[in-house]
Amino acid sequence: MKKLLSLFILFCSLSAVAQDTYLNEQTLNSSDDVVGTARFVGMGGAMGALGADMSVIGWNPAGIGLFRKSDVALTFGGLWNKNKITEESRGTGTFDQIGFVYNFKTDSEVCPYVNFAFNYQKKKNFFSNFYADSDPDNPILISQMDQLAELATEGYGTDWNLAGLVVNNDALSSDVSQTGQKYYYNKFYGDYNQYTHHSEGSLRAFEFNFSTNIKDRAFLGLTFGVDNLAYDSWTKYFEASEYVDEKGDAHFGDYSIWNDFRIHGYGFNFKLGGIVRPFEDNSFRIGVAIESPTWYKLKSSVLMDYTDEYTGERSRQVESYLDYNPRTPWKFRASMGSTIGSKFAWDVDYEFANYKDMNQRYPKYYDTFGGAVDVDMSEHTRESLRAVHTIRAGMEFRPISPLAFRLGYNFTSSVYDENAHYDQILLNSAAMDYVTRTNYMITKPTHILGIGMGYKWRSFYVDLAYKVRHQKADFYAFDDSFTSPTSYFSQANPDLANTYLAPVPVDLTRHSITCTLGFKF
Numbered sequence: 299m300k301k302l303l304s305l306f307i308l309f310c311s312l313s314a315v316a317q318d319t320y321l322n323e324q325t326l327n328s329s330d331d332v333v334g335t336a337r338f339v340g341m342g343g344a345m346g347a348l349g350a351d352m353s354v355i356g357w358n359p360a361g362i363g364l365f366r367k368s369d370v371a372l373t374f375g376g377l378w379n380k381n382k383i384t385e386e387s388r389g390t391g392t393f394d395q396i397g398f399v400y401n402f403k404t405d406s407e408v409c410p411y412v413n414f415a416f417n418y419q420k421k422k423n424f425f426s427n428f429y430a431d432s433d434p435d436n437p438i439l440i441s442q443m444d445q446l447a448e449l450a451t452e453g454y455g456t457d458w459n460l461a462g463l464v465v466n467n468d469a470l471s472s473d474v475s476q477t478g479q480k481y482y483y484n485k486f487y488g489d490y491n492q493y494t495h496h497s498e499g500s501l502r503a504f505e506f507n508f509s510t511n512i513k514d515r516a517f518l519g520l521t522f523g524v525d526n527l528a529y530d531s532w533t534k535y536f537e538a539s540e541y542v543d544e545k546g547d548a549h550f551g552d553y554s555i556w557n558d559f560r561i562h563g564y565g566f567n568f569k570l571g572g573i574v575r576p577f578e579d580n581s582f583r584i585g586v587a588i589e590s591p592t593w594y595k596l597k598s599s600v601l602m603d604y605t606d607e608y609t610g611e612r613s614r615q616v617e618s619y620l621d622y623n624p625r626t627p628w629k630f631r632a633s634m635g636s637t638i639g640s641k642f643a644w645d646v647d648y649e650f651a652n653y654k655d656m657n658q659r660y661p662k663y664y665d666t667f668g669g670a671v672d673v674d675m676s677e678h679t680r681e682s683l684r685a686v687h688t689i690r691a692g693m694e695f696r697p698i699s700p701l702a703f704r705l706g707y708n709f710t711s712s713v714y715d716e717n718a719h720y721d722q723i724l725l726n727s728a729a730m731d732y733v734t735r736t737n738y739m740i741t742k743p744t745h746i747l748g749i750g751m752g753y754k755w756r757s758f759y760v761d762l763a764y765k766v767r768h769q770k771a772d773f774y775a776f777d778d779s780f781t782s783p784t785s786y787f788s789q790a791n792p793d794l795a796n797t798y799l800a801p802v803p804v805d806l807t808r809h810s811i812t813c814t815l816g817f818k819f
Contacts, residue, residue, distance in 0.1 A: 318729055319679045320720060320738040322624050322656060323713055325529050325561060326594070328421035328501055329629070329651055329688050330710040330744040330769070334395055335373050336761035336814040340750020341692025342706020346633030346647040347573060347585040349517065352397045352816075355417045355507045357647070358587040358631060359519030360571035362415045363509035365399045367818045372396040377810035381428045386496045388427065394812060395419040408513060415507040422501040424529050430493040430773040430802040440799055441488030442537060442736055443470065444791045445722070445776045450482040452723055456731045460555070463734070469553070484791065486553065488537040491775050493737060493802075497531035499561075515578070521569040525592055529561035535737065535775060557734055563596030567626075573633075585633035585647075591655075592626045620732045622672075624658040627651050641696050649688040653713050654680045660728065667728040675727040682718040687711045692748075700754045704763070708746035721779040736776035739804065744769045750812075761814040772801035 332343035334353030345354045349361025352371050373396070378389030397417030404411055432438050446461050447470050455461035464470055471483040502525065509519035538552040571587035597620070628651070635645030657676040662669035692706035720738040722730055750763035778799045780791070 318720070318725075318727075318733065319656075319675065319682050321561075322658065322679075323653060323683060324739070324741070325422075325424070325501065325527065326592070326624060326626050326656075327653065327686075327713060329649060329686055330713075330741075331422050331767060332690075332706075332708055332746055332748065332765065333420045333423060335371060335816075336375075336750055336763040336812040337694075337702075337704065337752060339765050339810075339812050340704035340706055340748045340752075340761065340763035341645065341694060342690050342708045342746060342748045344633075344635075344645040344647045344690035344692035344706055344708075346571075346587065346631055346645065346690075347583040347635035348637075348643055348645045349573060349585075352399065352415070352417050353395065353419060355397070355415055355505050355521055356419065356421070356503055356523065356569065358571035358573065358585050358633060359507055359521040359569050360509055360517040360573040360585060360587070361519065362399060362413050362507045362521075363511050363517035363519050363573070365401055365413050365415075366411070368401045369399045369816060369818050371398075371814055371816035373812060373814040375810060375812040377423060377425060377808055379425070379427050380805055380807040380809075383427045383429060383494055383496060385494070386427055390425050390498065392420070392423065392810070392812075395814070409510055410514070412508070412510045415505075415509070417503075417505050417507070419503050419505070420500045421503050421525070424497045424499045424501075424531075426495065426497045426806065426808070428495050428804050428806065430495070430775070430804055432491050432775075432800070432802060434490055436800075437489035438491060438799060439489065440778060440781070440794060440797045441484055441486055441539075442491070442535065442776045443484040443486045443488065444794060445736055445778070445780065446470065447482040447484045447791060448723055448780045451480070454723065454730060455482075458732050459730065460734050460736065486537070487539040489539045491535065491537045493773065493775055494534040494536075495531070496533075497529065499528040499530045502526045502528070515575050517573040519569075519571045521571075523567045523569065523592075525565040525567065525594070527561055527563045527565070527594070527596070531560075532556070532558045533735070533737075559734070561596065563594055565592040565594035565626075567592040571631075580636075581638075582636040583634065585631075585635075587631040587633075589629040589631070591628055594624045594626075595621075596624065597621045620729070621661045621664075622658050622729065623660070625656065627653055627655040640699065642693070644693040645691070647688075647690040649690075650685065651688075652685040653683040654685065656683065658729075664728075672727050672729065674725055675729060678725055678727070682715055682720075683713050684715050686713050702752040702754075704748070704750040704752070706746075706748040706750075708744070708748075710744040710746075712741060712743050714740045719779055720774070720777045722777065723780055737774060738777070739771045739773045740801070741769060741771040741806070757818050759814075759816045759818070761812075761816075763812040765810045765812065767806075767808045767810075769806040771804045771806055773804045774799060774801050 338353035346358040349364035354361030382388040449461035573585040752761035
């Protein structure tokens with residue numbers, strides 16, 4: 299038996315950045331999760347009209363205006379994934395929130411008090427583990443190297459991306475046509491692949507709020523936020539093959555690509571909100587809020603090492619840098635809620651965010667593409683993403699004054715268009731020169747169920763919540779658009795027309811427990 303090919307490629311990235319539509323959305327989109335105080339989580343994040351909770355500072359700033367006392371709170375807990383990979387733990391501890399509200403009473407009958415607040419809170423937790431394995435009983439018939447051969451042939455291989463990596467590591471065959479054009483060909487016959495993913499870190503918000511009460515009928519609030527993004531991930535793509543040649547000899551081959559990277563950066567946004575009690579003798583409330591785009595400033599510093607699997611010799615080392623500035627969409631929210639005596643409270647919230655409007659640009663000091671919006675990536679975002687609708691509903695029941703029970707539900711529609719794909723060959727973006735991966739994932743709608751309870755003793759209170767976040771996705775190890783009969787132009791893989799890669803279903807379900815300790819004075 300003869301080994302056809304054995305290739306080992308190692309990426310050691312100091313700070314690789316989410317430079318495309320899929321990673322931008324999956325790290326910067328916080329609409330599909332509920333993180334914060336245990337009361338907020340237990341009610342599914344539905345507090346836009348009820349207010350008077352620290353975590354509402356980032357949802358409807360006017361909710362801070364309903365505090366009638368000063369408050370200090372901190373939140374911690376733990377979460378665990380449904381999926382476990384052998385290399386990493388299934389669960390982790392979390393520190394989700396710490397903040398305070400200062401209630402300043404005035405002598406005015408029109409404005410009896412104003413509130414000042416600061417809150418640190420996670421908006422999204424990136425802790426995740428999963429495998430995405432193709433069906434071993436159904437060969438994939440197409441290899442990642444087929445796409446990389448196309449990219450290299452079309453001139454997309456650089457010293458900073460994956461296509462350039464495999465070319466420089468002699469993982470592709472090549473030939474020169476009579477016209478002098480160089481073609482690259484796949485010399486590996488993959489029929490099974492496996493993708494392993496582990497990520498951690500979070501999207502965190504530091505938020506400052508000013509809010510006020512007008513005659514106990516209207517509440518207004520303004521929040522200024524600073525977001526900090528810290529995303530750490532390692533992935534492994536493995537592909538293997540076996541075939542028998544015309545002489546009856548069996549051939550085997552396999553290769554692995556490791557990709558370690560980090561995403562670090564910060565951004566700014568602001569939020570405006572209002573809550574109104576339209577009826578004087580009724581506690582029914584209506585809330586509205588608007589959140590500006592978050593303007594991010596991110597930097598990529600990528601170090602790639604190429605290492606031979608057997609000799610351990612380093613064949614090449616390249617370090618590259620890329621600064622870029624993504625921008626999230628505007629978000630619009632509406633809420634309604636009420637209390638019934640001192641026993642029961644309910645709230646329903648709605649959010650609209652059009653993720654087609656996400657874009658990214660580059661700093662002006664870049665010679666060829668600096669200072670302008672990345673037109674091709676923005677167009678790819680418009681074609682791949684769509685408007686997202688989020689509905690939150692929650693209720694709270696107090697059988698006796700100190701004790702409360704809570705229940706909440708959250709639904710977020712899928713952000714991806716049904717025809718979304720990741721055609722790196724046609725995506726003429728500057729970011730493609732720095733992409734070290736071919737995979738992408740289409741996430742489906744998110745369902746979140748929260749239950750909780752709380753107890754208050756004098757000025758102290760403690761709240762507990764359990765949350766299950768259920769989401770599924772279709773994972774693609776690479777894009778097969780170059781084999782499509784409607785847009786087929788393959789130069790390196792003429793025999794792959796009408797050959798497609800089936801997606802691998804992935805379950806992203808996650809559970810968490812949250813505890814909040816607080817003191818009102």
